[in-house]
Amino acid sequence: MLIQSCSRKNDKFLNRKFHATATKYNVLYNGNIALQRGIEGVNNEYTENFWELLPIERMDVSEDIFLPGQTKNADFERAEEKAIKAIQVHGMNIGGKEKNPQIDEAYLLLGQARYFDQRFVPAMAAFNNILNKYPTSDKINQVKIWREKTNMRLDNNAGAIEKLKRLLEEEKEDIEGQDLADAAAALAQAYLNTKSNDSAIAQLTIAAENTKIKREKARYHFIKGQLYNQFGEKDSANVEFDAIIEMHRQVPRSFYINAHLEKSYNTDASNIDDIEFEEYLTELEENRENRPFLDKIYYRIAEYHRNKMSDSLAEVYYNKSLRKTTSDKYLKSLSYETLGNMYFDKNVYKTAGAYYDSTLTAMVKNTKPYRVIKKKRDNLDDVIYYEGIAQTNDSILKMVSLPKAEQLAIYTKFAEDQKLKEIEAKKEQEDALKRQKSQSSPITSVNNNQRSQGIGNPAGTTRDLQTLSGSKNNSTFYFYNTTTVAYGKSEFLKIWGDRKLQDNWRHSNQRADVTNTVKSDSLTDSSVEDLRFNPETYLASLPTKQTEIDSIAKERNFAYYQLGIIYKEKFKELELAKSKLEKLLSNNPEDRLILPSKYNLYRIYEELGLIRKADAIKTAIINEYPDSRYAEILLNPQSELSKDENSPEAIYTKLYQQFNDEEYASVITEAETQIKRLEGDNFVPKFEILKASAKGRLYGFEAYKEGINYIALTYVNTEEGKKAQEIIDNAFPVLAKKEFIADDTTEKFNVIFQFQNSLKEDIDGFIKILDEEVAKVKYFDLRTSKDVYDENTTFVVVHGLKSIGGAKGFAELLKTEEKDKRGRPIKPKITRPYFAISSPNYAIIQRHKNLNAYLKLE
Structure with missing residues (x-):
C-alpha cells in the first residue's frame, strides 16, 4: 500500500491523500517555518524611522545585484527549496489537472520566499502560475494581493491600484478579515507611492479595523496620524495616536512612546496647563520601561523648554539627549544643530561652530540639509578667526598701555591663582590615588632578587582588572584614570628606569641611570614650576618695541574691519557690525580702512533708521574723499556700482581680458595699482590672484609660487586664500618638476x-x-x-x-x-x-x- 500510494501518476484517493498529507505536514510545514524565521530576521534588521512617513511594510529594499542562484537570506532560500521540492516531488499533474490540493500553497510559499528575498520578477512568475493554473484555489485572494504588492515593488503602482480596487469591489462579500486588511493596506501603500495621501487614509482605516495583528494595527494608526499631521489636522492625528496609546503593552514600545511624543507636539502650547504638561513629560522620563527611548524624550523636553524661552534648561536636556542617543543619527544631528543655532543667536560663534561640526558628522553627506549646515559652518570660519585675533590683540594692547606696576599686580594675582589651582589639582590627584588604592587588590611585593633578575612588577601597578573595570560611574578602570596612569609611569621609572620600547627591555643592560633621570625630571619640573608661578615670566612676554606694538594694532584693526563686513554681509547682524566698525574708527586705523569703514557704517545706519548719523557720515565721506568711488556713489545713488566703469568688477573684467590676450606686463602694473586703490575691499584677493598668474606667465614658476604663497598667508580666510592653499598642496609638487622628458x-x-x-x-x-x-x-x-x-x-x-x-x-x-x-x-x-x-x-x-x-x- 505504501509503494502504491507513493505514485504520482495514479489518480486514486490513497495517492492524493498521501501526497497532500506529506506536502502539508512535512515539506510546506518546514518551508513555512523557514519563511517566518526569515521574515522575523527582516523585521529585526529593519529600523523604524519615525521622523519620516512610515512604510506600510517593514522591509528595506536593497539595490545590490545578485547573480542567478544567489540569495540574500538563507531562511528564504530554504523556504524556496521546500516549495520547489513540494511541487517536484508531490505534484500530481494528471490529465492537465493538479490533483494535489496543496500545490497552490507551495507556489504561494515560493512566491513569498522570493518576494522577501527581493527577487520580485521570479516572485511574480510564481504568483501568476497560481492565477493561471489554480483559479479556484481558496488562496486566490491572497495570491492577488501578493501579486499587486510585487507589482508595486516593480514600480507598477497604477496597475496595482486598478487591480486591487477591482478585487475589493468584485469580492467585497467574500474577502474579509486579514485578507481584507492586507488588500486595503497594499492599496494604501500604492496610493502613498503615487502621492495620493488623502486616498490612502480611507484604506488605512479599513486595514486597521480588520487586522487582528496588534503590531500592524499600531502601524496603520501611526501612519494615519502622520498623514493627518501633513494635512494640518492635529485633532484627527491625536485620535490615531490615542488609539495606539490605549493598546499600551499590546504593541511595540517604540510605537507607544512615539505616539505619546507626536501627540505632545500636536498640543497647543497656548491652551495647556504648564505644570500638568511638565508632569506628563516627567512621567514619561521617569518610567523605567521608557529607558531605551530617553534620547527622544529628553529631546522633547528640551524643545518644550526652548519654546518657553528657558534656554539654560533646554541646553541641559539637549545634552542629555546626546548622551543617550545611540543609533538615531538624525536625532543627534537635530540636537547638535539646535544647540549650534542657540549659540549662533547669542553671537557665541566659536561654540556654535563646534556644534555645527558635530552636526555634520551625524548627517548624510551631499544632501541639501548637509550643504546648508556646511555653508553656515564655513561662514563661521572667518568670524572665529578674526574674533580670536581681535580679542587676543586687544588684551595685549591693553596690558601694554598700563603702567608697569599695574602690569605686575595683575600678573602676580594671575600667578597666585595658577599656583592655587595647581595645589588643588595635586590634592585631587592624591585623593583619587587613595580611592584607587582602596578599590584595588593588595599590591604584590617585589623583592630585590626578583628586581635584579628583571622579573618583578612595578609597585602599585598590579591591579585586579575586574575590580578596576567594575564601576563605570567612578571611572575605576586603570587606563580611564589619568592620575593612576601617571602614578604607574612614575613607579615604572623608579624601578625600571628609562627604557626604550623594544624586545628584551627588562634585561639589566637596558637599564638607564634612574638617579640621573629622576634628577633631570626634578630639575625640569622645578624649572617649569618657577616659570609658571613667576609674574616676571608674563611681563617678559609683552612686546616692548614700538614696531611690534604697531604691528599688533594693525592686525587688530584689520580683524575689526573684517568682522564688521562679515556681520553685515553674511549674517545681517547690523548691530554687531556697527559696534565693530565704530570701534575700529575709534582705534585710529590706517588710512586704507577708514573710507570703506565709513561707507559701510553709512549703509548700516540707513538700515537701522539712524538718519542723523547716516547724514553726518555721508557728508564726511563727500567732503573728505571727494574723488573716491564711494563719494561718487553717494552723490549719484541711481548709478549702480556694478555698472560703473570704475567699479572693481568692471576693472577686473577688463584686466582679465587683457590677461587672456597675453598682455601680462600691463596686467601686473594695473593690478598693483588697483590693489593699492582698493585696500580693504573684498575684490583685492581677486586682483592678487590675477597678478600672481600674470607674473607666473611672464617670469616663471618661482614668481608664481611667491605670489600664491603670499595670497595663502595674507588672505587665509577668503575663497581666493583657500584656493591658493589648494594650489600649494596639490599643484605645486607637479608644477615644480623641471626635468625634460624623452x-x-x-x-x-x-x-x-x-x-x-x-x-x-x-x-x-x-x-x-x-x-x-x-x-x-x-x-x-x-x-x-x-x-x-x-x-x-x-x-x-x-x-x-x-x-x-x-x-x-x-x-x-x-x-x-x-x-x-x-x-x-x-x-x-x-x-x-x-x-x-x-x-x-x-x-x-x-x-x-x-x-x-x-x-x-x-
Whole structure:
C-alpha cells in the first residue's frame, strides 16, 4: 500500500491523500517555518524611522545585484527549496489537472520566499502560475494581493491600484478579515507611492479595523496620524495616536512612546496647563520601561523648554539627549544643530561652530540639509578667526598701555591663582590615588632578587582588572584614570628606569641611570614650576618695541574691519557690525580702512533708521574723499556700482581680458595699482590672484609660487586664500618638476620660431605667411599660435605634429624653394631659425623659463 500510494501518476484517493498529507505536514510545514524565521530576521534588521512617513511594510529594499542562484537570506532560500521540492516531488499533474490540493500553497510559499528575498520578477512568475493554473484555489485572494504588492515593488503602482480596487469591489462579500486588511493596506501603500495621501487614509482605516495583528494595527494608526499631521489636522492625528496609546503593552514600545511624543507636539502650547504638561513629560522620563527611548524624550523636553524661552534648561536636556542617543543619527544631528543655532543667536560663534561640526558628522553627506549646515559652518570660519585675533590683540594692547606696576599686580594675582589651582589639582590627584588604592587588590611585593633578575612588577601597578573595570560611574578602570596612569609611569621609572620600547627591555643592560633621570625630571619640573608661578615670566612676554606694538594694532584693526563686513554681509547682524566698525574708527586705523569703514557704517545706519548719523557720515565721506568711488556713489545713488566703469568688477573684467590676450606686463602694473586703490575691499584677493598668474606667465614658476604663497598667508580666510592653499598642496609638487622628458614618450610636438620684442619685427605678418603654408598640409591637423615667453621674447608656435623628426622635417620643408609655372625659382618664404620640441617639454620651458637648458640638450 505504501509503494502504491507513493505514485504520482495514479489518480486514486490513497495517492492524493498521501501526497497532500506529506506536502502539508512535512515539506510546506518546514518551508513555512523557514519563511517566518526569515521574515522575523527582516523585521529585526529593519529600523523604524519615525521622523519620516512610515512604510506600510517593514522591509528595506536593497539595490545590490545578485547573480542567478544567489540569495540574500538563507531562511528564504530554504523556504524556496521546500516549495520547489513540494511541487517536484508531490505534484500530481494528471490529465492537465493538479490533483494535489496543496500545490497552490507551495507556489504561494515560493512566491513569498522570493518576494522577501527581493527577487520580485521570479516572485511574480510564481504568483501568476497560481492565477493561471489554480483559479479556484481558496488562496486566490491572497495570491492577488501578493501579486499587486510585487507589482508595486516593480514600480507598477497604477496597475496595482486598478487591480486591487477591482478585487475589493468584485469580492467585497467574500474577502474579509486579514485578507481584507492586507488588500486595503497594499492599496494604501500604492496610493502613498503615487502621492495620493488623502486616498490612502480611507484604506488605512479599513486595514486597521480588520487586522487582528496588534503590531500592524499600531502601524496603520501611526501612519494615519502622520498623514493627518501633513494635512494640518492635529485633532484627527491625536485620535490615531490615542488609539495606539490605549493598546499600551499590546504593541511595540517604540510605537507607544512615539505616539505619546507626536501627540505632545500636536498640543497647543497656548491652551495647556504648564505644570500638568511638565508632569506628563516627567512621567514619561521617569518610567523605567521608557529607558531605551530617553534620547527622544529628553529631546522633547528640551524643545518644550526652548519654546518657553528657558534656554539654560533646554541646553541641559539637549545634552542629555546626546548622551543617550545611540543609533538615531538624525536625532543627534537635530540636537547638535539646535544647540549650534542657540549659540549662533547669542553671537557665541566659536561654540556654535563646534556644534555645527558635530552636526555634520551625524548627517548624510551631499544632501541639501548637509550643504546648508556646511555653508553656515564655513561662514563661521572667518568670524572665529578674526574674533580670536581681535580679542587676543586687544588684551595685549591693553596690558601694554598700563603702567608697569599695574602690569605686575595683575600678573602676580594671575600667578597666585595658577599656583592655587595647581595645589588643588595635586590634592585631587592624591585623593583619587587613595580611592584607587582602596578599590584595588593588595599590591604584590617585589623583592630585590626578583628586581635584579628583571622579573618583578612595578609597585602599585598590579591591579585586579575586574575590580578596576567594575564601576563605570567612578571611572575605576586603570587606563580611564589619568592620575593612576601617571602614578604607574612614575613607579615604572623608579624601578625600571628609562627604557626604550623594544624586545628584551627588562634585561639589566637596558637599564638607564634612574638617579640621573629622576634628577633631570626634578630639575625640569622645578624649572617649569618657577616659570609658571613667576609674574616676571608674563611681563617678559609683552612686546616692548614700538614696531611690534604697531604691528599688533594693525592686525587688530584689520580683524575689526573684517568682522564688521562679515556681520553685515553674511549674517545681517547690523548691530554687531556697527559696534565693530565704530570701534575700529575709534582705534585710529590706517588710512586704507577708514573710507570703506565709513561707507559701510553709512549703509548700516540707513538700515537701522539712524538718519542723523547716516547724514553726518555721508557728508564726511563727500567732503573728505571727494574723488573716491564711494563719494561718487553717494552723490549719484541711481548709478549702480556694478555698472560703473570704475567699479572693481568692471576693472577686473577688463584686466582679465587683457590677461587672456597675453598682455601680462600691463596686467601686473594695473593690478598693483588697483590693489593699492582698493585696500580693504573684498575684490583685492581677486586682483592678487590675477597678478600672481600674470607674473607666473611672464617670469616663471618661482614668481608664481611667491605670489600664491603670499595670497595663502595674507588672505587665509577668503575663497581666493583657500584656493591658493589648494594650489600649494596639490599643484605645486607637479608644477615644480623641471626635468625634460624623452621624445619617445609623447605623441605631440611643436615647431618654435623665436622673436625678440626689442626688434619690433612684424610677428603678425609672419604668422599670416605661416598660416598659408600650414593650410597646404592636409595630412596633419596643424594650427599656429603666438605665445609670450618672457618680457623680451615671443614665440610663434606650430602645433599638431606627431614626432620630433616630423617637426624638424616640416620646418625644413618650409625652407624649400618653390618654382613658378615657367620653372623660375621663387625665394623661400620661411627661412627663420627654429627648434622642435615636444608639447610636455614646451610646457616646462614656459613654466620655468629654462629655454637655454633645453637648447643645450639638442
